[in-house]
Amino acid sequence: MVCSKRSWLVALVLVSLCCLARSTDVSHDGRAIKINGERRIIISGAIHYPRSTPEMWPDLLRKAKEGGLDAIETYIFWNGHEPRRREYYFEGNYDVIRFFKEIQNAGLYAIVRFGPYVCAEWDYGGVPAWLRKIPGMEFRTNNQQWKDEMANFTTLIADMLKQERLFAPQGGPIILAQIENEYGNIMGPFGDAGKEYIQWCANFAESLNVGLPWIMCQQSDAPQPMINTCNGYYCDNFTPNNPNSPKIWTENWLGWFKAWGKPDPHRPAEDLAFAVARFFQANGTLQNYYMYHGGTNFARTPGGPYITTSYDYDAPLDEYGNIRQPKWGHLKELHAALKLMEKALTYGDVNNTDFGNGVAATKFSYNETLSGCFLSNANQSSDATLEYQGAKYFLPAWSVSILPDCKQEVYNTAKVTTQTSIMVKKPNKAVDEASDLKWSWRPEILGSSVSGLGGNFTENKLSDQITTAFDESDYLWYMTSVDISHQQQMTLRVNTTGHVLHAFVNGQLVGSQYGPNGNWVFVLEQTANFKAGKNHISLLSVTVGLKNYGARYELDPAGIVGGPVQLIGGNITIDLSTNEWSYKIGLDGEKTKVYLDNPDRKWYSGMIPTQRPFTWYKTTFETPLGLDPVVVDLVGMGKGAAWVNGNNIGRFWPNYTASADGCNGCDYRGAYKAEKCQTGCGEPSQRWYHVPRSFLKPGEPNALVLFEEAGGDPVQVNFQTVTVGTACSSADQGKTLNLSCQGGLTISNIDFASFGDPKGTCGGYERGGCESDEVYSLISEECVGKESCSIQIGENLLGKCNGSNTSSKSLVVQATC
Structure with a gap:
């Protein structure tokens, strides 16, 4: 088919109009972020792409949107993307472009935090260790070497996002961007250089x-036009x-x-x-959960x-x-309540009464019609x-x-009515539950290392582990020899900033030690025969x-830097x-990639x-049946790392x-x-x-494949799936009770x-009202055999409780999935 010049022009105009229609203008005033000129309440949540997998992203984003989120926030992880200078990696769970496109596909906005220092409980704060090779380098200050490298990487990412049209003015999902991260917390020691650096960051x-x-x-002191923001448990003030x-x-x-040697922390829903509601009560209009999915x-x-x-x-x-x-459901209800009064919160006049x-x-x-x-009650x-x-409210x-019309309460932060789920771990149903995993093994080849051979280089000093290994491995060998005049027993004393140390004398392991409770500076003293x-x-x-x-954290040592290392006899x-x-x-096994399932490699049975x-x-092992998430129970193992089909699933230390x-x-x-x-006191x-x-x-x-560094027993290792085991829910008369399983x-x-006033909590309820067989049968008929069910608590149900006062009672149900 031949098209006329006019047809081409019409098509071009239509395409241009389409692109313009998809673009989003993002601005702000002192009240709120504005999307296409309209002030908005924005509820965001952090999901870090490297802490999950691309296959998980669509489901995570779907659940985030169902939970009432408008946006997803993530850092950009420099040392993951540039592991070696000018060598870049954007594959697998580091495919950040795909992640932002998945956010857009889910109908969500995005917030990108370039950093490129991120903290984030991430190795070296996200900064590549190879930066330490650059002469004159100082991290996060008015240092030209740092600014050059930071600018190079940040510009690379910004250009990639532009090329894929991922910023909102291009029709993409990204509505906000952050430069640097929590610098105000540590800038004091940098003095004027810190102030100059933060001004440079703003200009850049x-x-x-x-x-x-x-x-x-x-x-x-963020320079204009930067918007300074708050981090913490509470930000209403x-x-x-x-x-x-x-x-x-x-x-x-x-x-x-979670930290090694510490119990598991939990924050009540x-x-x-309460913190979120107080923030919006205090004129806040954008808040981001850290983390919405930790991973x-x-x-x-x-x-x-x-x-x-x-x-x-x-x-x-x-x-x-x-x-x-x-937590998920209670926040979802909060988000819905806030959205009911978005216009009033962003445009309304504010009146506070103490x-x-x-x-x-x-x-x-707002406008005499919306309020x-x-x-x-902060007591x-x-x-x-x-x-x-003119009305009374119990607080x-x-x-x-929250009263979206200033008359009827639709939500109270302390009144949790959403389902409680107790998660359980179930055995791998793909295999006979009585069968054990069949193991083979091979030693880590230590011969050359414990004999002082095969070193990469030598120095007449004890060097810092970071500037020697540049984070290429957790492991660094320090090897030397000493002449002793006669056979004797001596004490080897090693001062180290660790975090773990194994000592060998003449090929024999004589001692291992780590610093407990996060005190990684310790002294190993071990007697050995020389x-x-x-x-x-x-x-x-x-x-x-x-x-x-921390300020100048890159100068904090690791390894046996400086020692001293002494022999005492x-x-x-x-x-x-x-x-x-x-x-x-x-390690030898790292270099030869023992964790890859190579059929030519010798394993012993x-x-x-x-x-x-x-x-x-x-x-x-066989893949567990179903769709529920899979975990491996490494109870009985000591310390090391684990791989599944060549994929590193992390360090273990049970x-x-x-x-x-x-x-x-x-x-x-x-x-x-x-x-x-x-929770978890006294447990692994x-x-x-x-x-x-x-x-x-x-x-x-x-x-x-497991690498065991300290000594363990794989006999108890097994695979399980994680799912809802018990689901509990409650609701008052006139409300709807919802229950659901998953997977x-x-x-x-x-x-x-x-129905009445039962006592206890999910998994441990006690009777306290009407427990008629008819009520139980009605609920069972409505719910059993379904993935989810909803029960309207009306006379058809409550009427079964003859003689009971139902005016202020609740229905409580506990189910097994």
Whole structure:
């Protein structure tokens, strides 16, 4: 078909109009972020693309949108994308372009935090260790070498996003961008150079011309036009540094991270909702949950020498992508209530009334027709009844009620009515549950390393591990030799900044040690036999993530830097610190990639050695049936790393036991901190490790390879799936009770049903009202065999409770999935 010139012009105009229609103008005033000129309430949540897999992204984003989110926030992880200078990686879970396109496909906005320093409990704060090779380099200050490298990487990412038309003015989802990260917390020691640097950051960000507002979190002196924002558990008292900047909460900490040797922190849904409601009551209009899905620290990504492989963060979507109830549902209801009065919150006149004793009311009035009210009780212990505008409202302690029309309460932060789900781990149904995994093994080849051979280079000093290994491996060998006049027993003393140390003398392991409770600076002292003549000393220093926070944190040492390393025998002390030391990066198994299932590689079967350090184990397993997330239980293992079909699922350390103290009862009332609400005291810091289903091969054997550094026993290792085991829900008369399972599972039984005033919590209810067989049968008929069910609590149900006072009672149901 031949087209006329006029037809081509018409087509071109139509395409241009289409593109213009899809573009989004993002601006702001002192009240809110504006989308196409309209002030908006924006509810965002953090999902870090490298802490999940591309196959997980659509489901995570769908659940986030169903939970009432408008936007997804993520950092950009520099050391993941540029592992070696000018060598870039954007594949797999580092395919950041695909991630933003998935956000757009889900109908969500995006917030990009370039950093490129990110903190994020990420290895070295997201900064590549190879930067330490550059002469004159100083991190995060007015240093030309740092600015050059930072600008190079940030410009690369910005240009990639532009090329894919991912910024809102191009029709993409990204509506905000951040430069640097929490610099105000640590800028003091940098003095004037810190102030100059932050001004440079602002100018550089503007020069990228992305067409969006820029933010700087925790930066009270952020230069204009940067918008300074708040991070923390509560940000209602935060005030921006400029009247033309809206009040933005960049990180609302939904929980806290897991750490080796520490119990699991949890933040109650009631307190979290209280914090959000107070923020919007105080004229906030954009808040971001950190994290909405925490995910998993695959491979070697934890930051600091303390973060576990799990980065669950007690988020609304748990590490595996499951909906965490009641937190997810309670927040969803909060978001819906806030959206009912979006116009009033962003355009209305504000009137605050303080009633004393922590009780206050805020009314947003717009056009004499639209209004919205918050009634809050910030008292930590005393409930209150407030008479407001001719009506009385009951306000539990530490709660906020939301009245979208300033008349009827539709939500109270302390009244959780959404489902509670108790998650369980179930055996792998793909195999006979009684059968054990069949293991083979092979040793880590230590011969050359413990003999002082095969070093990469030598120095007459004890060097820093970071500037020697440049984070290419957790492991660095320090090797030397010493002449001893006669055979004798001597004490080897090694001062190290660790985090773990294994000492060998003449090929024999003589001692291993790590610094407990996060105290990674320690001294190893071990007695060993030395022969007359030359003796070989090999010290294997191990890091468990690099420090990620603080002013000039890159100068903090790791490894046996400086020592001293000494031999002590009788009255003689031999200082080996300035000996000729040979250095070797990594393990033999890492270099030969033992974790890949190579059929030509020799593995031993038969009797499997246990409690043997520096051992590789391998087994095969069938993919668990169903759709539920898969975990591997590594109970019995010591310390090391795990691979499934060649994919690194992270470091393991299940024998690092959490402190036995700190798991007391949890009251949501009062200011939250990570130590307030904890579980898991006296248990392994982490026992279950996420195996994404995209790592598995349905219908054929999968390979699990473990490197055991400290000594463990794989006999108890097994695969399980994670799903809802018990679901509980309650609702008052006239309301609807909802129950649901997940992963295609259905409700198999109603365990408990009571209308009245039952006591206890999910998994431990006690009767307290009408328990007629008719009520139980009606609920069972409505729910059993279904993945979800809804029950309208009306006379058809409550009428079965003859003689009971149903005016103020609730229906409580507990079901098994």
